[in-house]
Amino acid sequence: MKASLLLALVCTAALAVGARANTPGEPEALVRKVQEFAQKATAMAKSTFSMVQESEAAQQARRWLEENADLAKQRLVWLKEKVEELWKRTPAA
Known part of the structure; x- marks a missing residue:
């Protein structure tokens, strides 16, 4: 789980850098994009853990x-x- 968390943080940071480059004057858009990414990553992690538990x-x-x-x-x-x-x-x- 620690590796998954680290991967999620790295991806979040990369997304934040990319979003900042695309929208330099809009911090709200950056926050929104990071939140959306975090929600998707959380849903994917939960799904994966459920699949592993049921395997x-x-x-x-x-x-x-x-x-x-x-x-x-x-x-x-x-x-x-x-x-x-x-x-x-x-x-x-």
Whole structure:
């Protein structure tokens, strides 16, 4: 997302420079053009993120994480039990 934000800022700056060259005496037009560009860029980013979230690869990744999270929890419980057993066996100094 950081790269997308950087790209949007660079494009906004380029648009601002181009708009300023076309309308040197009209700052309102420049602001309006930048706002329109920002709105289009925001809509495109939202659309892209929605497509990525709904993709098959994203769904598979979520399933994999869910399955492996349960496995990781099971391993942590097992490890905790082993450490507790080891702690009980260790004589006090």
